[in-house]
Amino acid sequence: MQWEHILATRTSRMKASEIRELLKLLAHPEIISFAGGIPDPDLFPAKELENAYSDILSSNERESALQYSVSEGYQPLREWIVTKMAGLGIPCDIDNIIITSGSQQALDYLGKLLLSPNDTALVGWPTYLGALGAFNAYEPNYDKLEPHTNRSAQHYADTAKVKGGQVKFAYMSVDFANPTGNTLNISERERVLDLADTLNCAVIEDAAYQTLRFDGETIPPILALEIARKGSIEKARTIYCGSFSKTLAPGLRVGWVCAAKPVISQLVLIKQASDLHTPTINQMVIYKIAKSIFYDHVDKIRGTYAARRDRMLQALADHMPDSVRWTKPEGGMFIWLTLPEHLDGAELLTKSLETQKVAFVPGAAFFADGSGRNSLRLSFSLADAATIDEGIKRLGLLLKSV
């Protein structure tokens, strides 16, 4: 059976994530890996999760926990999220919330909702690799979102039209972004809104790391800024995507979208047709944990990750040659290195694995056009202090030798 001739055209846009392929190589215990970017499992609230599953399955909630449930998600969890969003300056109600299987699923659904083939998505150069993966299935073009520059809305619109569609949304990870660790400041957020208002397109605000701020001042979400401008979430074009993966545990796959009701009701239809609902029991467990320990737990893990970030920044200062620059994230899990222009992150990785046994993610994968080869992503989320010191020292040796 030859499958090529019956695959949908969109499959030509689907390819394996470089990071994923890379991670398969990193099982060797002698390799120091800053590649992953996953939460530290020692920080999962394992005992509380065990108790929550047990409490639910030994109570009269058992039947509903194991049964089919509504596509919108578990009502008490949606209510808890409403309160959380209010605390972020986003007044909304339960019909503004849908539960998704992680925020990755939210990105897939938003591509499905908004992108016809040849439409344009504005994304950062670089941006979250998983967002490109999700959107690719809907065959868009990408244009470079540059809130720092004076590029006009008309220019974005014209470029999209030439490519056979229209600008449907601007996507960005706003706080301590994956991969750069950068945070959009308030005026950049306002400029994204101005641009979207002029283009009459949506804004997808990926807030997966929002809660993991270690220091510096909290910046209101784009959705909060837009509600402050326009008076109501129903008038907002911003679609906020949240996740419990970085704060509680990713293996349960629970995230959410907060947006105007017409968006949520369309996403409910999409969810109903694509997987019916996020596992009922996991939603109930996340609710139980969130209600009792969310903010205390996040305080605790922030301290651990902040110490690792500090250690990695210090090690970079101690060991990197002068030609290398890096970001100083106020939260999250990532630091982004910019190398001299003649260096290629992918080639460097090959050398690094051979000679230094240190892994990272080459930067080009995060660029929709494959540029950015002289960059790389480091994650500090999983490594202890000694490992960070040793790994960055080795990486510095390598970079001084090339």
Added chain:
Amino acid sequence: MQWEHILATRTSRMKASEIRELLKLLAHPEIISFAGGIPDPDLFPAKELENAYSDILSSNERESALQYSVSEGYQPLREWIVTKMAGLGIPCDIDNIIITSGSQQALDYLGKLLLSPNDTALVGWPTYLGALGAFNAYEPNYDKLEPHTNRSAQHYADTAKVKGGQVKFAYMSVDFANPTGNTLNISERERVLDLADTLNCAVIEDAAYQTLRFDGETIPPILALEIARKGSIEKARTIYCGSFSKTLAPGLRVGWVCAAKPVISQLVLIKQASDLHTPTINQMVIYKIAKSIFYDHVDKIRGTYAARRDRMLQALADHMPDSVRWTKPEGGMFIWLTLPEHLDGAELLTKSLETQKVAFVPGAAFFADGSGRNSLRLSFSLADAATIDEGIKRLGLLLKSV
């Protein structure tokens, strides 16, 4: 914000499921509902599930249960499924299996994999409503799959071409189908294979109810018949979709696809980009339960559902007027009624809720072209004997009065 102008064209095909809207009306305790078609929660292995969650979360499996995991699925569960498939006459290995979030997600992914807009999907008239929902997002045309007739492959191909695409697959629920309760016999299965071989298209075999056979002889899956013809799953065009929802519990959202490796590896890419993976902990729990009690548990629930089917068939014989015909399923959860041509299932439902307080699903929703109005679906999965007797008696009164 007006959203219409930025929605993808595919959204015009997305609409709320009639069944879902209906179920919202059925919360009233005085209504006897044969509408749902969900498993009886009293039959969930709740104690075993509670123990499995607890065992995993109190052991050294805890960290991996709560962490991100690979898109293919949990390896021991895939291995268990390999053994199950071998028992069905489908020799395969672990790379022929991907875990999905229920078989509904498999249908979504297969639409994404195979359907470009205007391609044709062959489906039964009627067919599973959730399959139409999943495929609709990929903007196909539907043509009527009729393994009983002599309609030629060329005619299917020509019709698809006129509509601007090609026949990509034939989809069918093969055993005690939702909604009809009918089972394809072996010669019908062989004819579907002949047709697909001539059309050079895929076959999607939805086996969600396969394990729930109460009596009659087991019929080999289409995939088994094809492997018997061609010698290997790698030469097969049939894609088998299985589910634990009807046998263990739907709230965990665990199903699988078994197919040739090129299909599975594409589905892995789709899963990676759409929700990363099915919740790790739920896969581990399903594995633990499946390994220890699957076949014993299925034996138990079969007995319960078989008694309900028998009771409903007897009640139909006792109370229906001569003008009504119905199917006699050998398993599953559904019986399909065909009414005199002048009757409309939707109108009948309105009357039934008003005068008899009995709910069912009108048949037209299951037809891709909206025909089949003089039919309705009854589920026997949730009702006890007295409720079945009373509900069918009332429905008979209604049908004798119209």
